[in-house]
Amino acid sequence: MPWSLTVGHVYGTAVRIHVTFLLFLVWIWVAYYRQGGTGAAWEGVAFVALLFFCVLLHEFGHIFAARRYGVKTPEVTLWPFGGIARLERIPEKPSEELVVAIAGPLVNVAIAVLLLLYLGGNVGVEHIENIENPQMGLVAKLAAANIFLVVFNLIPAFPMDGGRVLRALLALKMSHAQATQTAASIGQGLAVMLGILGIFGNPMLIIIAVFVFLAATGEAGQVQMKQAAQGLLVQDAMITHFETLGPQASVGDAAEALIRTTQKEFPIVDGAGHLRGVLTRDAMIHALQAKGPASSVIEAMQGDVPTVGARAPLDRALKQITESGAPVVGVVDPSGKLIGLLSAENVGEMMMLRAAQPDARFGPWAKRPAG
């Protein structure tokens, strides 16, 4: 994820902080400084830092629960609105998703209980309202914040944990895709209500509402994409008309091809028809600036481009594109010759066509040799 700094690794998960979170800390410092000077400013920042440590523990609740089901978590990022752990995949079994989603809020329940027990043991619950000791005040505020985190995260809308809990519960009764669609619609409805509340109340709510609405739309779209790809083969979606460059071609030749066509990625193919690599528009421009038009495309290309067979399932190839981060995937025949290209973009185009004509079976995007 761009715009975030890695601050460390915990059990193979990179802990990252988004730049906007650092700006948020600065904003907190300034806001408290204007109220109560330097002392108050640092106290405010200390509270927010402790609070986000609780958020991080919450994320590790999800991460360790996911690990139980063999799902790895490459990274967790702290944003001003909370933490997001990027799971390698969401467990599709509803009961497993339920456990993973609920594990985070349960961590905050545990923290709140521990803090309240500590407070109760030290000052007596009846005195909590008028605590003089500033250290006790911080503990009480932190306990209250953890309770808020539990309530906020259980709002039944994506990307909050409540949205996933809702989807998992719905998925016990219907298909995963249907459950996502229903949960996303409920989330969008909630977002609209939050937005209206925000207009009359706290403007911060409007920002949260927009964010929740977009997240719900994105979640539904991802599942639609996966569904569209299901049951289709790579050959149904691959690009078959494209220009290739030989290994001896220069970056200048590539630049001419870029102008001549609408292609943005050019496969480098050797005499035997085998894919050697892919030259992207960005790499081409970079090579032109750094080494000039006479330099070789072999030096500028990306070499380790994944390949799939034309009759491989499209959803598996789609996964390969997202996981490898490669601009395109090469489609090869059984002898290893390049016969097509597949990009997230053209799979997306096919998805739009299918959405426009859900029952079409003989469209150009769904043709398949009989048998």
Ligand SMILES: [Zn+2]
């Ligand atoms: Zn969570």
